[in-house]
Amino acid sequence: MADTEPNPELPIGAEKDPLWYKTAVIYELHVRAFQDSNGDGIGDLPGLISRLPYLKSLGVTCVWLLPIFPSPQRDDGYDIADYYSINPDYGTLEDFRRLVEEAHRLDLRILVELVVNHTSDQHPWFQEARLDPASEKHDWYVWSDTDDRYREARIIFTDTERSNWTWDPLAKKYFWHRFFSHQPDLNYDNPAVQEEILNVMRFWLDQGVDGFRVDAVPYLFEREGTNCENLPETHAFLKQLRATLDREYGPGKMLLAEANQWPADVRKYFGEGDEFHMGFHFPVMPRLFMAIRREERTPIVEIMQQTPEIPDNCQWAIFLRNHDELTLEMVTDEDRDYMYREYAQDPRMRINVGIRRRLAPLMDNGRRSIELLHGLLCSLPGTPVMYYGDELGMGDNIYLGDRNGVRTPMQWTGDRNAGFSRADAARLYAPVISDPVYGYQAINVEAQERSKSSLLNWVRRLLQIRQRYPHFALGTMNFLHPTNLRVLAFTRHHEGQTILVVCNLSRFAQPVELDLSAYEGAVPVELMGGTPFPVITQHLYQLSLGPYMFLWFRLDDAPQGGST
Numbered sequence: 001m002a003d004t005e006p007n008p009e010l011p012i013g014a015e016k017d018p019l020w021y022k023t024a025v026i027y028e029l030h031v032r033a034f035q036d037s038n039g040d041g042i043g044d045l046p047g048l049i050s051r052l053p054y055l056k057s058l059g060v061t062c063v064w065l066l067p068i069f070p071s072p073q074r075d076d077g078y079d080i081a082d083y084y085s086i087n088p089d090y091g092t093l094e095d096f097r098r099l100v101e102e103a104h105r106l107d108l109r110i111l112v113e114l115v116v117n118h119t120s121d122q123h124p125w126f127q128e129a130r131l132d133p134a135s136e137k138h139d140w141y142v143w144s145d146t147d148d149r150y151r152e153a154r155i156i157f158t159d160t161e162r163s164n165w166t167w168d169p170l171a172k173k174y175f176w177h178r179f180f181s182h183q184p185d186l187n188y189d190n191p192a193v194q195e196e197i198l199n200v201m202r203f204w205l206d207q208g209v210d211g212f213r214v215d216a217v218p219y220l221f222e223r224e225g226t227n228c229e230n231l232p233e234t235h236a237f238l239k240q241l242r243a244t245l246d247r248e249y250g251p252g253k254m255l256l257a258e259a260n261q262w263p264a265d266v267r268k269y270f271g272e273g274d275e276f277h278m279g280f281h282f283p284v285m286p287r288l289f290m291a292i293r294r295e296e297r298t299p300i301v302e303i304m305q306q307t308p309e310i311p312d313n314c315q316w317a318i319f320l321r322n323h324d325e326l327t328l329e330m331v332t333d334e335d336r337d338y339m340y341r342e343y344a345q346d347p348r349m350r351i352n353v354g355i356r357r358r359l360a361p362l363m364d365n366g367r368r369s370i371e372l373l374h375g376l377l378c379s380l381p382g383t384p385v386m387y388y389g390d391e392l393g394m395g396d397n398i399y400l401g402d403r404n405g406v407r408t409p410m411q412w413t414g415d416r417n418a419g420f421s422r423a424d425a426a427r428l429y430a431p432v433i434s435d436p437v438y439g440y441q442a443i444n445v446e447a448q449e450r451s452k453s454s455l456l457n458w459v460r461r462l463l464q465i466r467q468r469y470p471h472f473a474l475g476t477m478n479f480l481h482p483t484n485l486r487v488l489a490f491t492r493h494h495e496g497q498t499i500l501v502v503c504n505l506s507r508f509a510q511p512v513e514l515d516l517s518a519y520e521g522a523v524p525v526e527l528m529g530g531t532p533f534p535v536i537t538q539h540l541y542q543l544s545l546g547p548y549m550f551l552w553f554r555l556d557d558a559p560q561g562g563s564t
């Protein structure tokens with residue numbers, strides 16, 4: 001297991017809490033979408049810096065930036081044309097260093113993307129590779145004279161791609177790509193590629209970042225006769241990435257894996273605590289949405305029971321929505337049909353193997369179910385990763401292409417362009433949401449700051465409570481088994497204290513009887529209001545839950561000689 005003790009040999013500023021990511025709350029945002037400072041219609045780093053106090057006051061502790069590098073933007077920046085600088089639309093390296101400095105001053109951490117699998121076809125490496133097959137760069141990509149190698153590898157972007165091979169008329173060969181045909185995969189069999197990616201990581205660590213969300217990690221190597229995912233060679237390289245991080249930058253830097261795989265396969269990306277610190281829990285995500293629509297707990301319980309233990313220095317990243325489609329790759333065919341039927345009746349809502357909608361529209365703007373999903377996000381084992389705008393209940397625009405409908409400008413005020421930019425509306429990188437339900441006139445930070453009962457203020461309060469109780473981040477989890485399947489109940493146990501979580505997944509009120517006899521004599525204290533509930537006895541504990549209601553209790557020892 002990697003060393004997590006503070007190391008006196010490390011330079012000044014090295015990490016005081018090497019396991020910070022286990023108790024973090026991560027906020028994912030696109031610089032382009034957050035705040036425009038110079039009126040060109042595109043969000044930028046100075047704009048983001050000016051909004052850091054908002055993020056601090058929301059209660060998140062870490063900000064994950066979607067790609068900020070020069071790029072033709074055909075995959076929103078995941079098509080990188082230069083790994084060592086900042087997209088000029090967003091600012092300069094100096095702006096970036098200032099962002100890191102300002103964030104750290106506020107005790108906020110910064111994660112950036114490490115896009116390891118592919119580059120843009122506009123990257124000078126690829127341009128050299130295709131123009132000159134004798135060049136050193138040629139072997140940085142994966143080429144073939146035919147398009148029938150690695151047939152067992154699935155196609156990921158099923159709506160746009162027919163093959164993982166694309167003919168290049170200049171090189172007169174096919175090149176390999178797991179994503180868009182303008183995103184050639186790097187050739188990890190070439191040690192020079194491996195070394196270059198280590199250098200990219202070093203470069204951004206030198207700019208002060210706290211870690212990386214590492215993009216598309218399962219696909220680094222290709223081997224005939226396999227599906228080219230999760231190969232041992234891929235894990236070996238990722239372990240090398242981690243070892244370099246630990247050796248050269250010490251504990252406290254973090255790697256978060258984007259591996260959209262089944263739990264047993266994701267487990268391997270934690271290694272023996274010597275590969276990734278964190279991994280997204282992709283399978284639980286769609287099952288949260290399934291459970292709430294079916295009004296029963298089974299999908300959540302089943303997937304959590306299939307989730308393997310992970311090493312002590314590792315943590316799951318739990319999320320509801322992100323910048324991509326709500327992916328349905330990790331569910332059965334039957335469940336996928338169900339999800340499409342329930343959540344994406346309009347074909348425009350579907351893309352690839354998933355649903356391109358935001359959280360609030362998925363819940364039909366139902367405040368109670370939006371709250372319940374946030375409650376689950378913050379109480380299931382792992383670190384919550386929130387997506388910008390979901391704390392307001394922002395809407396989406398399914399008429400924009402690709403996944404852009406969930407990437408519209410942040411809604412700050414009811415003023416022009418939602419307070420996002422002073423540019424003419426036509427110049428914005430994307431139109432603001434302006435429909436009567438989710439439009440910026442109705443849904444914006446300023447208005448919600450003013451209203452004590454707004455979703456924003458409710459989310460703030462939820463995060464405060466979560467952060468007050470390390471049980472949610474660090475505790476073990478045990479399910480209770482009430483006969484009413486519409487109720488999900490579990491405990492989180494940490495350092496001798498227990499928290500009880502009870503959730504009504506139904507849109508109607510539900511009774512529940514919980515076997516809490518193991519805690520006989522304890523008093524459940526509800527965490528939002530601090531109200532003590534009746535003492536636990538050896539009998540079944542009865543609760544009535546309103547529609548989509550969830551309750552968090554601390555189980556306190558009963559005062560000596562008394563009962564409630």
Ligand code: NOJ
Nearest residue numbers: 075078079179215216324
């Ligand atoms: C994963 C990213 O989340 C997604 O947005 C991107 O399109 C693919 N990687 C390919 O780069």
Ligand code: CA
Nearest residue numbers: 036038042044
């Ligand atoms: Ca700008």
